[in-house]
Amino acid sequence: xxxxxxxxxxxxxxxxxxxxxxxxxxxxxxxxxxxxxxxxxxxxxxxxxxxxxxxxxxxxxxxxxxxxxxxxxxxxxxxxxxxxxxxxxxxxxxxxxxxxxxxxxxxxxxxxxxxxxxxxxxxxxxxxxxxxxxxxxxxxxxxxxxxxxxxxxxxxxxxxxxxxxxxxxxxxxxxxxxxxxxxxxxxxxxxxxx
Amino acid sequence: xxxxxxxxxxxxxxxxxxxxxxxxxxxxxxxxxxxxxxxxxxxxxxxxxxxxxxxxxxxxxxxxxxxxxxxxxxxxxxxxxxxxxxxxxxxxxxxxxxxxxxxxxxxxxxxxxxxxxxxxxxxxxxxxxxxxxxxxxxxxxxxxxxxxxxxxxxxxxxxxxxxxxxxxxxxxxxxxxxxxxxxxxx
Numbered sequence: 147x148x149x150x151x152x153x154x155x156x157x158x159x160x161x162x163x164x165x166x167x168x169x170x171x172x173x174x175x176x177x178x179x180x181x182x183x184x185x186x187x188x189x190x191x192x193x194x195x196x197x198x199x200x201x202x203x204x205x206x207x208x209x210x211x212x213x214x215x216x217x218x219x220x221x222x223x224x225x226x227x228x229x230x231x232x233x234x235x236x237x238x239x240x241x242x243x244x245x246x247x248x249x250x251x252x253x254x255x256x257x258x259x260x261x262x263x264x265x266x267x268x269x270x271x272x273x274x275x276x277x278x279x280x281x282x283x284x285x286x287x288x289x290x291x292x293x294x295x296x297x298x299x300x301x302x303x304x305x306x307x308x309x310x311x312x313x314x315x316x317x318x319x320x321x322x323x324x325x326x327x328x329x330x331x332x333x334x335x336x337x338x339x340x
Numbered sequence: 341x342x343x344x345x346x347x348x349x350x351x352x353x354x355x356x357x358x359x360x361x362x363x364x365x366x367x368x369x370x371x372x373x374x375x376x377x378x379x380x381x382x383x384x385x386x387x388x389x390x391x392x393x394x395x396x397x398x399x400x401x402x403x404x405x406x407x408x409x410x411x412x413x414x415x416x417x418x419x420x421x422x423x424x425x426x427x428x429x430x431x432x433x434x435x436x437x438x439x440x441x442x443x444x445x446x447x448x449x450x451x452x453x454x455x456x457x458x459x460x461x462x463x464x465x466x467x468x469x470x471x472x473x474x475x476x477x478x479x480x481x482x483x484x485x486x487x488x489x490x491x492x493x494x495x496x497x498x499x500x501x502x503x504x505x506x507x508x509x510x511x512x513x514x515x516x517x518x519x520x521x522x523x524x525x526x
């Protein structure tokens with residue numbers, strides 16, 4: 147019948163058109179959600195290391211999916227195969243999509259060949275979070291470290307990724323550094339590729 | 341000074357800081373996945389999501405009232421309209437509509453066409469009883485309880501289960517008058 151409109155029912159989620167990624171929600175909605183994630187995990191663990199691990203695992207799942215989404219949508223199904231390529235992908239594209247800006251800096255570690263650092267003055271997820279003294283060095287940036295680990299792992303660059311606070315001169319809040327330590331096989335492969 | 345006029349949902353949404361909806365969607369997905377792994381029972385996960393939503397709602401109402409400048413709602417009809425048009429818009433960036441009012445105006449349905457929580461989501465056969473967006477029902481319940489309304493919020497339609505939209509039924513159980521912790525000495 148002409149004129150009768152019906153919203154198309156997609157029986158399979160894979161048939162639905164992929165969104166352009168421009169939709170937004172308010173920062174406070176995300177902050178509330180993230181705080182519930184942290185609070186829930188606090189009830190499930192006994193110590194800080196466990197809590198960081200759980201946040202990282204949550205972030206890992208996000209990272210794996212972000213890689214799939216971005217490679218398909220923005221990069222035309224091409225994936226980086228070189229170390230510097232994937233690092234700059236994370237530092238620019240992933241950060242831009244998730245947090246609205248590129249990361250503040252990307253540095254190579256001076257002490258070890260396999261270490262790289264992405265720094266951010268104030269991580270979006272830490273914006274409304276304050277860490278009580280008795281939680282020591284706990285950093286909710288572990289969630290972001292998990293996202294980075296998820297992206298790198300799914301792209302074929304296994305690494306250990308952690309988040310650290312680095313106190314800065316003259317600033318009240320410390321800077322956050324995501325430390326990426328690549329596995330041995332990544333460096334060997336990179337050396338072979340020349 | 342005259343009270344500030346209430347702002348529309350679009351105006352508030354344009355003025356708050358925003359983040360990419362996909363980060364929000366994926367984070368929510370990670371939460372649901374963690375809950376499913378830990379609790380294993382779909383009913384337990386539903387309850388936990390509702391509880392998390394409740395915790396969010398009791399704090400969200402403060403921000404909502406502060407940013408939106410709405411005056412005291414005259415009746416429940418106005419409350420529902422404000423939730424759908426201003427509340428959903430300013431936090432999730434989507435507009436909902438209110439339908440299906442019952443005879444005494446205590447029960448209505450809020451309908452969402454668009455839901456940023458469920459992008460990319462498909463329910464597997466093992467989780468058919470899951471109300472994936474149950475956090476929303478908790479948020480509404482928590483927020484309304486902080487403004488003295490005890491409500492019951494349930495899902496009527498859920499797109500992940502094959503329906504064509506998301507429909508929440510909000511039922512006002514009772515208005516609890518505010519109790520002051522001290523006696524007013526006139």
